[in-house]
Amino acid sequence: MVRILAVDLGGSHAACALVEDKAIIARDGITFGDGVTLEAILPEIAEVLRRLNNQHMAQGVGFGFCGLVDARNSRVSSTNGKFVDAVDLDLRAWGQNQIGLPLRLENDARLALLGECAAGAAQGETDVVMFTLGTGIGGVAMMDGRPLQGKHGQAGVLGGHVPVNFNGRKCTCGAIGCAESEASGWSLPLVCAEWPGFATSALQGREINFENVFACAAAGDRVAVEVQQHCLQVWGATAIAAVHAFDPDVLLYGGGVMKSANVVIPFIQDYVNRYAWTPWGKPTVRAAQLGNDAALLGVVPLFQQESGFVR
């Protein structure tokens, strides 16, 4: 039996848990305001972890961070504006001093993929790419049972920042025509606003999000149908890029868009069947199962990778 304390640090909330093998046996968390530093909230996180570990059963702390992570050295290598102080913090020392346990740091998306492979939709799988379709697009790759790391710790974690439209919209990352700038929660209003006929569409006046676009498409609104098709094609192209890069057996999809999994999953499966160049067979497209618990449940396999991290 493996028991690990988990922290999944997001933009406004840190979910904490005590995880035993494939189950969360206790959970807690803290919320915080914008612009807070990581250093400022670490004491509170430590308190929560100590409380969760009141019976002193945990063997380690797995820490998921919402930025680029050098997992081999448990250091944050880059943040995208959130917790910019994290790159200077020695979280391993913090874990030892404050919790009395060894700590391993990983990117939150990689941790979620580990969780899905250990306890979710990809159990038993070794070669998996996972996408999170939400406000942004997350993408992360596992090869041969381990999350791909790369020379600078950033291989495979920028799956939403693959150019699928080289002449397209400027992305928040600075690049052009990324999947994320063509079909994500934040870019959807821009896509709709530019769509021919938007002014007379049923979407006019509504909040522009995937739920409304998919609902209006189901009701037959032409613009919504076309925008939905546009997004599905972008996600399909992104799937092909991932299949050709990482050669997986399984493509896993999570995030808010999975409320429409009944539309998205069959579309991408069909797209992959038609367009992926995979003479060995066809990768399987599946919805993720664990939602926000995925990263928490990833801390056990994170510690089970005893042979160390591969690139």
Place this chain on the structure above:
Amino acid sequence: MVRILAVDLGGSHAACALVEDKAIIARDGITFGDGVTLEAILPEIAEVLRRLNNQHMAQGVGFGFCGLVDARNSRVSSTNGKFVDAVDLDLRAWGQNQIGLPLRLENDARLALLGECAAGAAQGETDVVMFTLGTGIGGVAMMDGRPLQGKHGQAGVLGGHVPVNFNGRKCTCGAIGCAESEASGWSLPLVCAEWPGFATSALQGREINFENVFACAAAGDRVAVEVQQHCLQVWGATAIAAVHAFDPDVLLYGGGVMKSANVVIPFIQDYVNRYAWTPWGKPTVRAAQLGNDAALLGVVPLFQQESGFVR
């Protein structure tokens, strides 16, 4: 000192050599017509190899094949129309029986990358993506000193089949808007024919190839300038996709288009500097050095990977 016999099998020619460390010390080859089977030309290749090895100094045979290869088992897993019989051949047994040496099979692009890293433009590098810009677009990735293989042996070798224009032209591979269908030797005439103003361009009446497009662009022809820019942007986007997927230090470019390396290399370096999301620094963009000898020179490092193949 390592001495390996090399075979680099292309569509109409098999280059053979005896390679000693970083040098080709003897070479020979055979040519053949369209539609020939691999089985039919193997006896002739064996004869050439035995002749090259007349002093019996070679320690192995490295065989580069122009298709998908399961390098771990030295089997051809898929061909793209050429040498379709290769998937049924046991080349390892052929090497043992006909040459009396252990044989290792690898995809020709992976072998070329190994060659450039051992004896060419990427010496000492461990994390490299190499593109070949020619009639098609080849792309292959090395991570941590070893060519990426993947679960089914096809990771990273489809670099020209990354969708950069999800709404674009149908590719020969069956997918849509691949880099190759947007800006390669075979698709260039299609791109030009559709370009606004082509009818009155200086390209009209000339053979449409990169040499002519770049020459007419240098002379100021508007359509040629625009088509050149289009191709450069496609290659730039493909570079970004590779950087975000494989996290390399170096991007290497070979193939016929490198006759215009003075234009292509600075453009892609600038594109990567501007658009790659790499907080650690910027990957270096370089021209490959070894041309057609790269794959031959790759057989020595292929045999030096004694620890076996990683995925």
